[in-house]
Amino acid sequence: MKLGKVTSNEAVERVAFTFKKGTVEDLKKYQAYYQATYGEPITAGHMAEEILKAFMSGDKDFQKFVAKVAAPAAAPAAGPAAQ
Template identity: 35%
Template structure:
């Protein structure tokens, strides 16, 4: 394994739902390069389609505005 660190760590096992989306060719190329680097870093062969859900999950987990909104809606209203 390489000493390199990626923001996306080893992938957990999870159930999944199929989702199809379109992206620019340049983004697909970047995703493929990231998948190659990930595979090299963690000695685990993965393709970009496998990484995308985990990347989106990491992005949303780091989005403070999304977390704040989600937390606010999950909390019960204050009682007077």
């Protein structure tokens, strides 16, 4: 199973998504797979969040973008000293 056991207790923010029926059916199957693997239920929302987080953390180009955006702006070059 690609999805590790979920243990996070971070604060949450509600976001609504609309999925195709086939995707919802697959999510339900993945929920059953998760429960069979770890012996605990998981909500579809929590599971979808973990899948999205794993996808984004594995996207090397996205991670480069995030690092670039988070990098502090370069300090301005020192000009001639005022006299």
